[in-house]
Amino acid sequence: MDNLITGKIYVLGNNIDTDQIIPAEHLVYSTSDPEEAKKYGHFALSSVPPEEAGLPHGNLPFIHGDNYQSEYSIIIGGSNFGCGSSREHAPFALQVAGVKVVVAESYARIFYRNSVDGGFLVPMESAERLCDILQTGESVTIDITNGTITRHYDNRVFTLKNLGSVFAIVQSGGLFQYARQNQLL
């Protein structure tokens, strides 16, 4: 796990459900064939209503044209990020698109578990509602261990909550790695 993550942010609102993250019709593609799996990146966040895509202004596509990777590697969300279905394809799609960290006010349980146990991305919780403060396109650096997100242009630092009991799994890179390191497998 890289402790410091730097990148451009993509800002979303509340209740970003798994159908918005990766619409169900695309769940037919292989996740293990690297070439076919690029489809997941291409369709990531494709069902977010345009006016809510890339806040505060909206109408900013997460993926351009035929690409499968996004220029944004950090997502900022509101409450209940990842609600809805159990599809692990959701954090997987974000990972394929190049997302390293999501910072949200709160998460739905299964998305959170999938992100951590599958080692796809790091789901951090913010102490304050950052989706109303930060703007899409701003550059930030996240310090996972110390729980901070720093906005580059004014060096303003916001606090992130401690990962708590799942930190060990995040640090290992996922459930299987954690289980092996701890002689559970």
Next chain:
Amino acid sequence: MGMTITEKIFAHASRTHKVIPGQSVWLNVDILMTHDVCGPPTIAIWEKEFGGDAKIWDKNKVVIFPDHYIFTANPHANRNVELLRQFAAKHELPNYYDVGTERYKGVCHLALAEEGFNVPGTVLFGTDSHTCTSGAFGMFATGVGNTDAAFILGTGKIWEKVPESMRFIFNGDMPEYLTAKDLILRILGDITTDGATYRAMEFSGSAINQMNMLERMTLTNMAIEAGGMNGIIAVDDITREYLSSVGVSGYQEFTSDSDAEYFATYTYNANELVPVVAKPHSPDNLAAVRDVEGTKLTKCYIGSCTGGKLSDFHYAAKILYGRKTAVTTFIVPASTTVARQLKTEKYKDASLYDIFTEAGAYIAESSCAACLGGPADTTGRSIDGDTVISTTNRNFPGRMGSKQSSVYLASPLTVAASAVTGVITDPRDLLQ
């Protein structure tokens, strides 16, 4: 201090006497369920992590129902069913229910009940968020992703955080115009889509005690819509009778202690509740049917694990008997058992099947179908700017297909009444 029913099952399944909410424990899993959307990636992770000659922890405890994308020409979707078929054959899985055979069941959550996999006191994990449905049988059941499922497939164990419990008590009696769907939509309106995140939702009270198992499953099914880890209802005579009819016996019944601690308790009187809908685009966007009546519709849909059970079709038949639908209406029995029952079960002098056919409804084959949109050729999928009223569980943007469509969630009574008039209609206006 006592324990809730969920805490007792956690203690039992982690081989201890006492657990405390917030504590992480390793649970011994009784059943792992998967389907055609999440099964293939789960298998791929399992093979990668455990190697080519990996052994399944217990073949009898793995249950696979292809159910999501079944009646489609989509080659990728069909490839996923073929992957399940090969996996089941290679490992000689006894509990695989293949498409195109007599064993094909349809939607997994109802099939689990019908096939006797729901056993009180046990722990069931599934690669589907609506796995919480099985909690109607006094058991712990919840959804997980592919990595967790692959871990269970190899070890029979998984970590889980002991949830706090929330209690929902429905006193009084269910009026004839009200169904379990109205109750759970009301709860969602009150606590919102993250009101129960990481928590257990325990349902009780006289109105629940009067419900059959299928209606109880509508309540526990939508616990996930409030973010709940699980929904749960204690075993009673109605549960025991259902279980005996599917050959389940010798189970352990857990009940909440009178001094168990709850995060919150909500108390309702069923007699005072009214038919409701969830307006677009969230299951917690609550409104009384009376407040949205007259909204023009282009499609009506009765189906899914939430609203495609026999009980849902009995409700719909009450309204549709002797009437015609004014708008395209889809009847999608959740399981093949329900599809057969439509022809044998009657309302007054007519079979449910005949009532729906004569009303002009389209009866589709059993699967998840358009509840989650699915491939482009999925029956009932929303197109363009459709306005749909549906007995399903989610109305997120694009959930039933078209991103431009709007979906109202409602009870089978409300959907049937709206099908007759072509606009959102309170079932009290049409119940004889």
